[in-house]
Amino acid sequence: MAVAELSPSYTKTHFHSSQLSFLSTRLANFRHCAFRPLPRARNSLTISCSVAPNQVEAPVAVKNEEPKNKTECYGVFCLTYDLKAEEETKSWKKLINIAVSGAAGMISNHLLFKLASGEVFGPDQPVALKLLGSERSFQALEGVAMELEDSLFPLLREVSISIDPYEVFQDVEWALLIGAKPRGPGMERAGLLDINGQIFAEQGKALNAVASRNVKVIVVGNPCNTNALICMKNAPNIPAKNFHALTRLDENRAKCQLALKAGVFYDKVSNMTIWGNHSTTQVPDFLNARINGFPVKEVIRDQKWLEEEFTEKVQKRGGVLIKKWGRSSAASTSVSIVDAIRSLITPTPEGDWFSSGVYTTGNPYGIAEDIVFSMPCRSKGDGDYELVKDVIFDDYLLERITRTEAELLAEKRCVAHLIGEGIAFCDLPEDTMLPGEM
Numbered sequence: 001m002a003v004a005e006l007s008p009s010y011t012k013t014h015f016h017s018s019q020l021s022f023l024s025t026r027l028a029n030f031r032h033c034a035f036r037p038l039p040r041a042r043n044s045l046t047i048s049c050s051v052a053p054n055q056v057e058a059p060v061a062v063k064n065e066e067p068k069n070k071t072e073c074y075g076v077f078c079l080t081y082d083l084k085a086e087e088e089t090k091s092w093k094k095l096i097n098i099a100v101s102g103a104a105g106m107i108s109n110h111l112l113f114k115l116a117s118g119e120v121f122g123p124d125q126p127v128a129l130k131l132l133g134s135e136r137s138f139q140a141l142e143g144v145a146m147e148l149e150d151s152l153f154p155l156l157r158e159v160s161i162s163i164d165p166y167e168v169f170q171d172v173e174w175a176l177l178i179g180a181k182p183r184g185p186g187m188e189r190a191g192l193l194d195i196n197g198q199i200f201a202e203q204g205k206a207l208n209a210v211a212s213r214n215v216k217v218i219v220v221g222n223p224c225n226t227n228a229l230i231c232m233k234n235a236p237n238i239p240a241k242n243f244h245a246l247t248r249l250d251e252n253r254a255k256c257q258l259a260l261k262a263g264v265f266y267d268k269v270s271n272m273t274i275w276g277n278h279s280t281t282q283v284p285d286f287l288n289a290r291i292n293g294f295p296v297k298e299v300i301r302d303q304k305w306l307e308e309e310f311t312e313k314v315q316k317r318g319g320v321l322i323k324k325w326g327r328s329s330a331a332s333t334s335v336s337i338v339d340a341i342r343s344l345i346t347p348t349p350e351g352d353w354f355s356s357g358v359y360t361t362g363n364p365y366g367i368a369e370d371i372v373f374s375m376p377c378r379s380k381g382d383g384d385y386e387l388v389k390d391v392i393f394d395d396y397l398l399e400r401i402t403r404t405e406a407e408l409l410a411e412k413r414c415v416a417h418l419i420g421e422g423i424a425f426c427d428l429p430e431d432t433m434l435p436g437e438m
């Protein structure tokens with residue numbers, strides 16, 4: 001991009017430091033440049049240069065070097081535009097702000113392109129992506145933003161990158177919280193709960209301070225149920241109902257295994273609930289699930305397979321995949337995040353439901369209050385959900401639910417210091433593992 005190529009209507013209000021140094025090299029080639037402060041834009045300059053005869057004079061606003069914790073619009077996404085002024089875009093909805101943390105990670109690398117393409121929020125919904133990273137991932141975030149630029153998505157109108165959650169969460173309507181520290185060799189689960197808990201406590205506070213009051217939060221970073229609880233407790237001004245822990249991947253995995261066993265395509269499996277924690281104690285509910293509208297137990301007449309092989313396959317699917325791939329599920333996780341969002345913004349098909357890790361207070365099943373637990377939900381498509389009442393329980397299901405509930409209550413005790421409940425006491429059951437740990 002040469003300065004002389006900019007049209008007079010081109011207004012740039014932010015430049016990233018790499019562009020700034022590029023521009024200053026270019027500007028050195030021009031002899032007549034005037035620099036003056038830009039009204040109402042702190043730390044910005046207007047640069048007017050006479051270039052060569054017959055070329056337009058282009059006013060260019062250039063931002064001074066700023067600390068990295070400022071949100072920076074990125075490259076082409078710093079252009080200003082008026083959607084209402086263009087024939088093709090004037091009927092579009094109002095821009096929505098979507099924050100994604102861990103934006104330079106594997107899951108985000110799939111998810112961001114789905115969000116930008118229109119396949120999640122629809123073909124008339126322009127989106128602004130606000131990417132949260134850290135000092136160490138800042139360059140990688142720039143790489144992600146460059147790929148978004150090069151994809152020319154018509155609906156993607158703004159992209160900004162920052163390492164400050166208070167900047168990134170400003171006015172966001174969706175917060176997809178993916179970034180979390182992976183458990184390393186020799187790290188105790190209590191240690192992981194503490195380290196990641198701190199991240200989610202800080203992000204909860206930031207959401208509370210600056211996000212839209214109706215923001216919907218989907219926590220993906222593990223251990224996602226307890227991280228979601230921590231985030232929610234640190235955001236008391238946002239309804240507790242707006243916080244979700246992602247268990248949709250588990251639901252999708254369970255549907256696939258049932259379809260495989262029954263010899264039907266997976267779209268024939270419905271009413272699939274994952275109860276409890278996104279861990280190896282999760283309970284894929286084959287008692288209430290249906291295949292072609294019939295109870296699973298009428299189609300798959302193999303109780304032992306359902307209780308043992310099926311259940312364990314779903315619980316440990318993440319770990320098996322890590323062994324094959326050498327890294328955890330990223331593409332299918334991003335698909336399941338899309339499914340989770342769509343389930344909240346489109347009406348649930350009649351008679352069906354979906355699973356999400358949500359706040360238990362007031363639940364109709366007798367599950368302990370004040371934890372985040374995966375349960376069956378229905379939505380009218382307004383972003384909200386109701387818990388499904390017409391589910392049945394048997395002794396097996398109740399016993400399994402009690403186990404995953406005990407695990408989540410123990411996780412909660414480990415993070416008492418992060419949810420305003422005094423001193424933490426960590427007595428996790430030994431079998432507590434993420435789906436990716438085996």
Ligand SMILES: NC(=O)C1=CN([C@@H]2O[C@H](COP(=O)(O)OP(=O)(O)OC[C@H]3O[C@@H](n4cnc5c(N)ncnc54)[C@H](OP(=O)(O)O)[C@@H]3O)[C@@H](O)[C@H]2O)C=CC1
Binds near residue numbers: 104223
């Ligand atoms: N709920 C579910 O169904 C699933 C959940 N997961 C979980 O999702 C999370 C992300 O997975 P994936 O994208 O594959 O992982 P990656 O390692 O590819 O990316 C994760 C991102 O998290 C950030 N991160 C790492 N350490 C820290 C830290 N100490 N503080 C803050 N952020 C950190 C990093 O960003 P930066 O450098 O910017 O900090 C990194 O870009 C993991 O916790 C994983 O266990 C995965 C699959 C399924």
Ligand SMILES: O=C([O-])CC(=O)C(=O)O
Binds near residue numbers: 319328329434436
């Ligand atoms: O354990 C992990 O990081 C991966 C995970 O959650 C899953 O595959 O379900």
